[in-house]
Amino acid sequence: MTAPAPDPRRWLVLVAMTGSLSMIMLDQTVVSVALPTMARELPLTPHGQQWVVNAYVLALAALVALGGRAADLLGRPRAFRIGVSLFFLASAGCAFAWDGTSIVVFRALQGAGAALMMPVSATIVMAAFPAHERGRVMAIYAGISQVFLALGPLVGGLLTEYVTWRAVFLLNVPVGLATLALVAVARVENRPVTGARISVPDVAMVVPGLALLTLGVQQLAGWGRVALVPLAVGLGLSVWFVVRQLRSADPLIHMRLFADRGFTGDAVVMGLVQFGLLGIVLYSSIYLQELLGFGPMAAGLAALPLILPLTLAAQVGGRWFDRSGVRSPVLTGMIVCTVGVVAWLAALPALSYVLQLPGMLLVGVGLGLTLSPTNTDALGRVSDDERSQASGVVQTVRQVGGTLGVAVIGGVVLGVGPALPGRTGTAEAIASGFGVAAVAFGLAALAGAVLLSTASRPARSPDVRVR
Known part of the structure; x- marks a missing residue:
């Protein structure tokens, strides 16, 4: 019997889910450049500035695992719509914040909305496409969103410098409304899991x-x-x-998911990658602006040698996964990434942007080969009914890894900095932080080699299409 033709509305689903994840990633880094201006206008103490960033990450990390279970209880599109609505309403609240307390509260609500959106968006994409297309489409989904993570400082700088810092948050409102419209047009099936409870x-x-x-x-x-x-x-x-x-x-969360060596390997790799990645994005922006004198817009443009290879390599990684599974692209990506970070950190003390380019290019290629295959493989190892939970678990590991990475790398940079005064000393301190990121990527390569090399490929689950 001839298989039914794929529903063309699945591409609307991909656009909507990619847009939602891009919003979440953008908001992790977009605020950093706008903080000094926000601090003057609201006003914010240094402690308050820190909490503008921390409140979002804290709520997201604490609630993202619960978001996967909520999708089982409410149905994926319904949970997603609630998350998107909360996210863009909280974004509007941030834009019209009147003091330090209000901006922190609305940032926490943003994180809660993101926690509902993030686990379910990947599972909706997986369910909308047949198995043989998933590597390619998840590469688009993950690759574009990572671009927005790196573009955050540039977008924040442009809007703060030429419009207002409040536009940084208002940007989410039309994107959120468009996402809701696309989900409605695509008519994603709402199927709560029978017997699900919290x-x-x-x-x-x-x-x-x-x-x-x-x-x-x-x-x-x-x-x-x-x-x-x-x-x-x-x-x-x-x-x-x-x-x-x-x-x-x-x-509430099926810990037996970790009984699958492949799922555990994917989660560990993604956690370690996020550990190093957020620290690199943060301190490379600080390096460019404070040590090389780049403005916010120039610093964002300077990230293109990292962003463009990541975007292109993500497509290669997705197709590679479709052909041969997760092990080859991930191990190759992590090795390339580790070499790239070492080359990048070696160039930092010279205070030259040009010397950093080879390392940036290699890191972008390595991340692109790694990110979408690990996420696709992790979700492909569970049944359709368990995907929301699995996605919530994976995203929790990623968020905790990223938070730990920023704290540890920041502690190393701040600890080494006072002992090495001057611009070159500060550059060497940041290079020390990059060294911690290189260790994390090296451990990710080792974890991938040990866990993914012995894991069998996931069984092809029945295709569940958009209706």
Whole structure:
């Protein structure tokens, strides 16, 4: 019997989901350049500026695993629409914030909306396309969104310099409305998982646990030993939650997902990549502006040697995954990425942008080959009904990894900096932070070699199409 023709509306789904993830990624970095202007107008203390960034990441990391379960309970498109609506309404609130407290509250609400959107968007894309197209389309989905992560400082700089810092947040409103319209036109099927429920005691452990764990990591450099208190409490609650899930007949999050070596390998690789990536994006922007004297717009344009190879290599990585699975593109990508970071850090003390270009190009290629295959493979290893949960677990690992990376890399840079005064000393301190990122990428290559090399390819699950 001839298979039914693919529904052409699946491309509308891809556009909508890619747009939503791009919004989330953009908002992780777009605010950094606008912060000094925001601080003068609202006004914000240095502590308040830090919380404009931290509130978003904190809410996202604490709630993203719960977002996957909410999709099972409500149905994927309904959970997604709620997340998008909350995200763009909170963005409008940020744009019209009147003081430091209001901007922090609205940023936290943005993170909560992103936590509902992020886990379900990838699963909606996976369900809309047949198995043989998934590597290619997930490369588009992941590759474009990572471009927006790196473009954040440029977009923030342009809008702050030529319009207003408030436009940084208003940008999300039309994108959110267009996303809702595309989902409505595509008519994504709403299928809640039968019998799905959310355990209040489990939520009472996992949300505060992840929130306190993230808070402790964020504040290690600023609070000193005091930060160990929320870190320890968060770790204890998280461990207790994991034990409860392993013993539960109906767990909130299925920890048995990690019984699959391939899924575990994908999650570890993505967590380690995010650990190094956010630190590199943050400190390369600081390096260009503070040490080389680039303006916000010039600093954003200077990131193109990282962005363009990432975009192109993501398409290669997706097609490579379709042909041969996850192991080859990921191992190649992580090795290339590690070599690129080492070359990049070696060029930093010379205070020359041109000397950094080879390292930037290699890192972009390596990230592009790695990101979409790992995400696609992780979600391809579970049944359609478990994909929202699996996506939530993977995104939690990524967010915690990124938060930990910024804290650890920042601690290394700040710790080395005072011992090496002057511009060259500051460049060497940032190079030390890049060295930590290189170690993370090297560990990701090792984890991929150990876990993915022995994992079987995921079974092809039945195609579930847009209706």
